[in-house]
Amino acid sequence: MGLRNWLFGGSKAQVPKAADTEAPNGKSDDSIFGDIIDIPSRNFIGLSAKSPNRRFSIAWCDGGPNQSRAGRYILLDRGKIVAEGKMARPNDGKVTDNGVFILNDWGDSESLSGVFAAFRPDGSTIVVRKFSANLYNNGLSADGTRAVCQTANAPGGDGNLLTAFDLIHGNELGAWRPESGWARSYEFSEDGNTIRLIYPERGGFLYSVDGKFIDRMKWLAAGLACGDLRTVETLLAETDNAPPYPLVQQLLEALKVALSAPVNNSPNARARILRFRGICFEAIAESRAALEAYDEALALDPKIGVKRKADRLRKVVL
Numbered sequence: 001m002g003l004r005n006w007l008f009g010g011s012k013a014q015v016p017k018a019a020d021t022e023a024p025n026g027k028s029d030d031s032i033f034g035d036i037i038d039i040p041s042r043n044f045i046g047l048s049a050k051s052p053n054r055r056f057s058i059a060w061c062d063g064g065p066n067q068s069r070a071g072r073y074i075l076l077d078r079g080k081i082v083a084e085g086k087m088a089r090p091n092d093g094k095v096t097d098n099g100v101f102i103l104n105d106w107g108d109s110e111s112l113s114g115v116f117a118a119f120r121p122d123g124s125t126i127v128v129r130k131f132s133a134n135l136y137n138n139g140l141s142a143d144g145t146r147a148v149c150q151t152a153n154a155p156g157g158d159g160n161l162l163t164a165f166d167l168i169h170g171n172e173l174g175a176w177r178p179e180s181g182w183a184r185s186y187e188f189s190e191d192g193n194t195i196r197l198i199y200p201e202r203g204g205f206l207y208s209v210d211g212k213f214i215d216r217m218k219w220l221a222a223g224l225a226c227g228d229l230r231t232v233e234t235l236l237a238e239t240d241n242a243p244p245y246p247l248v249q250q251l252l253e254a255l256k257v258a259l260s261a262p263v264n265n266s267p268n269a270r271a272r273i274l275r276f277r278g279i280c281f282e283a284i285a286e287s288r289a290a291l292e293a294y295d296e297a298l299a300l301d302p303k304i305g306v307k308r309k310a311d312r313l314r315k316v317v318l
Contacts, residue, residue, distance in 0.1 A: 035049075037057060037076075039081070042074065042084075044074060046060050046062075046073075051095045051097045051099070055097060056096075059073065059075075060073040060087070061090070073085055073090045075095065082099070088105055091135075092135070096142060100120060104137075105117065105135075111132075112134055113130070114131045114133060115130050115135075126167050127172075129149070129172065131158040132156055132158045133152060133154030134154065135151055137182075139186030141188035142188070145166070145192055146164065146192045149162075149163055160178075162175065162197075162211075174209050176211030178213075184200055194214065224254040225254070227255070236251070236276065236279055248280045268300070268301050270300055271298075272301075274296045274297035274304075275293070275306050278293035278306060278310075287317050291313040298310060
């Protein structure tokens with residue numbers, strides 16, 4: 001199957017073509033638009049992304065997991081090719097208004113691997129970072145001075161790792177596993193010292209470039225508001241299952257939201273919620289309510305891990 005068929009599923013869709021040089025009038029070839037760029041003289045067709053001012057386009061052609069094609073990338077400035085190179089599996093291209101661009105190389109299909117790379121407008125390399133994990137996504141600051149990449153799950157040290165880069169000096173600023181999980185996108189502060197991780201359902205949350213979770217309390221509050229069980233479990237663990245009264249009230253409200261969520265309709269999920277409710281009630285000496293929650297949890301899942309708690313409370317309540 002040719003690259004055109006691979007990209008378009010065998011359809012005969014019309015593909016915009018990019019010029020190899022600027023148009024005679026000094027304006028760009030306006031055929032560069034959308035997500036696909038076709039450059040016949042280079043025998044190149046691939047996905048692309050534009051800079052915010054639409055001056056630059058970075059296009060890439062993934063060589064495929066078995067390298068059945070030549071993996072390549074091309075940078076265009078107003079439709080003119082200004083840089084190009086080879087990369088096994090280029091993906092997730094981004095480019096700034098000044099032509100700095102980044103790519104994720106997805107690596108081969110035989111092992112967990114990936115390479116993040118950043119380039120100057122002339123195609124010279126700013127930084128390259130290899131990972132023993134697949135790459136999930138990346139981000140680039142508007143001025144081209146900062147970038148990040150996020151890895152996916154993997155055993156060992158590189159799994160779930162968010163790595164920040166200084167593209168002025170070509171070095172790594174920090175690498176950490178965000179407590180808030182994989183973000184959809186990233187925003188960078190003007191001074192380059194913080195990164196906002198963006199989540200469609202919860203909003204944005206700040207980290208410093210060395211991994212400090214600046215907006216942790218905001219993240220936890222957002223988790224409680226939407227009934228996130230991982231947030232509840234985190235707060236219970238951090239208080240040794242003995243949360244203070246004000247926190248118990250917040251946790252119980254969160255668990256009420258969780259009980260009404262369709263995603264928690266399974267017996268195991270509901271038993272988990274009821275176990276957390278029992279812990280909360282027990283923390284404020286509401287023994288009867290705690291026992292009822294534990295008994296309901298055990299009825300749904302006998303292995304939920306609260307039988308001893310229920311037996312002990314039964315002796316107190318009855």
